[in-house]
Amino acid sequence: MRIGNAASxxxxxxxxxxxxxxxxxxxxxxxxxxxxxxxxxKDNVCTRSILTTASCRIxxxxxxxxxxxxxxxxxxxxxxxxxxxxxxxxxxxxxNMTALTGPCHNPYDLERISGGSSGGxxxxxxxxxxxxxxxxxTGDSIRKPASYCGVVGVKPSYGKISRYGIxxxxxxxxxxxCFTTNVRDAAYMLEVLSGRDDKDMxxxxxxxxxxxxxxxxxxxxxxxxxxxxxxxxxxxxDVLRAFNDTVTVLRMKGAVIEEVSFDETLMKAVLPVYYxxxxxxxxANHANLTGIPFGERAQGKDFEEVMINSRSRGxxxxxxxxxxxxxxxxxxxxxxxxxxxxxxxxxxVVEEVMNRLRDADALIAPTVPGIAPxxxxxxxxxxxxxxxxxxxxxxxNFAGLPSLSLPMGFSHGLPLGFSxxxxxxxxxxxxDIAKAVEEYTGLEGQTKEDF
Numbered sequence: 001m002r003i004g005n006a007a008s009x010x011x012x013x014x015x016x017x018x019x020x021x022x023x024x025x026x027x028x029x030x031x032x033x034x035x036x037x038x039x040x041x042k043d044n045v046c047t048r049s050i051l052t053t054a055s056c057r058i059x060x061x062x063x064x065x066x067x068x069x070x071x072x073x074x075x076x077x078x079x080x081x082x083x084x085x086x087x088x089x090x091x092x093x094x095x096n097m098t099a100l101t102g103p104c105h106n107p108y109d110l111e112r113i114s115g116g117s118s119g120g121x122x123x124x125x126x127x128x129x130x131x132x133x134x135x136x137x138t139g140d141s142i143r144k145p146a147s148y149c150g151v152v153g154v155k156p157s158y159g160k161i162s163r164y165g166i167x168x169x170x171x172x173x174x175x176x177x178c179f180t181t182n183v184r185d186a187a188y189m190l191e192v193l194s195g196r197d198d199k200d201m202x203x204x205x206x207x208x209x210x211x212x213x214x215x216x217x218x219x220x221x222x223x224x225x226x227x228x229x230x231x232x233x234x235x236x237x238d239v240l241r242a243f244n245d246t247v248t249v250l251r252m253k254g255a256v257i258e259e260v261s262f263d264e265t266l267m268k269a270v271l272p273v274y275y276x277x278x279x280x281x282x283x284a285n286h287a288n289l290t291g292i293p294f295g296e297r298a299q300g301k302d303f304e305e306v307m308i309n310s311r312s313r314g315x316x317x318x319x320x321x322x323x324x325x326x327x328x329x330x331x332x333x334x335x336x337x338x339x340x341x342x343x344x345x346x347x348x349v350v351e352e353v354m355n356r357l358r359d360a361d362a363l364i365a366p367t368v369p370g371i372a373p374x375x376x377x378x379x380x381x382x383x384x385x386x387x388x389x390x391x392x393x394x395x396x397n398f399a400g401l402p403s404l405s406l407p408m409g410f411s412h413g414l415p416l417g418f419s420x421x422x423x424x425x426x427x428x429x430x431x432d433i434a435k436a437v438e439e440y441t442g443l444e445g446q447t448k449e450d451f
Contacts, residue, residue, distance in 0.1 A: 004185055009038040012038035013030070013082045025123040029083050035080070038130045039080065039082065039130060040121055041053055041126040049063055051084065052064050054167045055086060056319070057315070058314025062262075069165055073192055078358055089315075091167075092279075092319060095116050096115065108413065113373055114372070115349075116147065122142075123145075126447060127447060132179065133178055134176065137177050144368055146304065147367035147405045149415060152404065159204035163177040163194045168281075170281035171284055171285060196348065217253070223359070223360040225364065231243070234370075234387060264344070270349060273342045273345045276338055284330065286323070288304075296313075308440075366419065367405040405418065
């Protein structure tokens with residue numbers, strides 16, 4: 001299948017190297033040695049004999065001896081990796097301003113953020129440098145940059161795509177997904193990437209349909225729920241206008257649409273609960289980053305001093321802060337009060353949403369409440385903004401639901417995103433709804449090719 005307006009891997013490789021001076025979206029360019037479909041990989045995807053840093057200093061010299069499972073699946077379908085893309089350090093962030101290589105720039109305005117943590121992959125696709133790129137999503141790390149950069153970003157159901165060989169953030173929340181310039185390509189990529197993998201015991205045994213063949217825009221009778229808690233917080237008239245115009249068209253296409261409000265106290269708890277769970281799991285997952293078995297090693301008189309010095313030098317202050325929070329939550333005396341309580345609230349949030357979604361086909365909302373912020377006005381601390389209009393995407397990670405963002409219009413020349421979240425393993429329905437939106441907006445295949 002032809003993906004987007006794919007150039008040859010050799011052309012893509014040269015274009016990426018040239019454009020990176022302005023965009024700063026890649027960590028490592030991978031010189032191709034064969035024809036095929038060029039693809040960019042987030043730099044937390046392990047690639048044998050190729051530098052894989054997760055944009056973190058402690059992994060600045062890490063060269064894996066094995067490939068992630070998805071690499072074999074991509075190569076079997078003719079994809080040729082041409083770059084490892086920039087990301088927030090260890091995937092912990094939503095701005096792509098914390099990468100070891102420096103901030104990644106939005107192609108629509110170089111003074112604005114790309115969104116993160118998969119910002120480099122989103123930018124590479126949005127700039128027309130590659131037709132498809134791999135990302136990961138623990139809270140919104142594919143869908144937020146997809147919205148800010150004006151591309152399609154898909155996070156599938158939990159377990160749909162193997163995570164073997166993916167440097168983790170939080171194991172109960174991590175998902176592998178992709179960026180494309182149109183819905184049909186995204187559907188095809190899910191076919192390529194999905195399926196059971198015995199190396200990842202959380203991967204699903206669910207059959208993988210031929211999404212790209214069965215996709216259609218017939219949404220007659222589909223029940224869509226507008227996430228009213230999100231809309232109530234949005235003040236940007238361009239966002240509300242673009243969303244409401246899209247909803248009107250979906251109604252005209254036969255969808256049954258109603259507004260739903262969820263318990264506001266639970267919705268306000270989403271971000272702090274995420275922060276506790278994600279950073280608790282990250283602390284455990286990255287206990288092996290000591291500088292001893294691999295990665296950059298600092299000097300010390302004994303094992304303990306080497307580890308302390310390596311971790312002190314190897315992590316930024318924001319990552320250290322997250323590890324302190326995670327360690328505190330996991331400390332034996334604190335687990336009941338913090339970590340287990342957060343897990344209980346997570347379950348309540350999931351039950352609250354699923355009780356309504358089980359009788360519907362999808363939950364819809366603006367992906368984020370506005371255009372990509374300026375870098376100088378952006379904070380790398382997620383807790384600075386505890387609004388459900390920003391944090392609602394986390395719910396799909398809490399529940400393992402398939403979710404995507406696709407372009408719904410522009411404001412001041414900058415992209416706006418439309419979010420669709422469906423029931424578990426109902427990606428086919430999600431793609432049908434997305435296709436109906438895409439046909440209305442006419443934004444299929446859009447890129448910002450000034451580089």
